[in-house]
Amino acid sequence: MDAILQKLNAVPGVVGSLVCGHGGVPVACVFPPLFDTAIIEGVCSAVADPAEGAMNAAGSPELIDFRYGDGRIVVKPMHDAFVLLLCTKKVNLGELTISLNVAKAKLESCMAAPPAPPSKGVAGASNLLELPVCHLADRTKGSSFEQFGMAALTPATVTQIASFYKSEPFKKLKLTNRVNGVAGVFPVMVVNESDSFYDGKIILCSAIEKKLETVQGDGLLVEIA
Structure with missing residues (x-):
């Protein structure tokens, strides 16, 4: 999933991205290291919380675009999950939408696949x-x-x-x-x-x-x- 998110981050204007699963729990996150994990998790919970109504306000939205003074948060709903991207205010939404549509299919495939066996990796890693x-x-x-x-x-x-x-x-x-x-x-x-x-x-x-x-x-x- 990280490789797919890295490609989304390469779209001009995208700062970081993540995939949030059931209950607002991040399952993959690619943000610059200076970002506070607790804040990112809080944003996920707020978007996923049924009481807030963000995901249900417009029925079954294709895309949700939160606009702020200095940036934007773009949410792409998936099956029982969503992709969340932090963007600058000048991000090209048309270009980003195309990339998100491609990424959505790949991410849903990753989430549907059975978990991979633990990797042997490198000793002492x-x-x-x-x-x-x-x-x-x-x-x-x-x-x-x-x-x-x-x-x-x-x-x-x-x-x-x-x-x-x-x-x-x-x-x-x-x-x-x-x-x-x-x-x-x-x-x-x-x-x-x-x-x-x-x-x-x-x-x-x-x-x-x-x-x-x-x-x-x-x-x-x-x-x-």
């Missing part, structure tokens, strides 16, 4: 920080780390990693694909991207993506090398 993969929308901005085979981090992500491992500043990271166990040690550089979308993620050049066999949204185990 529970003690490691896991961050999702992403790449710059405009690859030309990252020409330096593309050329030299580097991973890039925003200042917020550097702080997150250093705090997790209680470490001093670092220059290299060991990155491990959680699914296939492919790993490598790579130099890192700090990029001052103003878009908070990149916080809490590992921005990879195409060469590292290929080596680790990852795509945008995959989880990487991160260790300071």
Whole structure:
């Protein structure tokens, strides 16, 4: 589900997204790390609460659009669940609706499928920080780390990693694909991207993506090398 939500988050104007199941309980959530989990859960409960009437006010709505001064909350009902997206006020609702219609079918299929057996994963993974993969929308901005085979981090992500491992500043990271166990040690550089979308993620050049066999949204185990 996270991979589907990552694609929704790539729509211009979308800040974060989640799938909320029966009773207002989030079952998948892809938001920037600075967002308070309790607040997100509270929004889900409010939307799902029959007493509030949000989901039943218009019968069986195709889409619910809550508009505020600085942003919007868009809700796409599904069978016994819904997708909730936090957006900027300038989000293109037409483009988002098309993406939501595609995502709805995939998400409903995921929710209907039997739970997958526990993954063997990577030994010791529970003690490691896991961050999702992403790449710059405009690859030309990252020409330096593309050329030299580097991973890039925003200042917020550097702080997150250093705090997790209680470490001093670092220059290299060991990155491990959680699914296939492919790993490598790579130099890192700090990029001052103003878009908070990149916080809490590992921005990879195409060469590292290929080596680790990852795509945008995959989880990487991160260790300071």
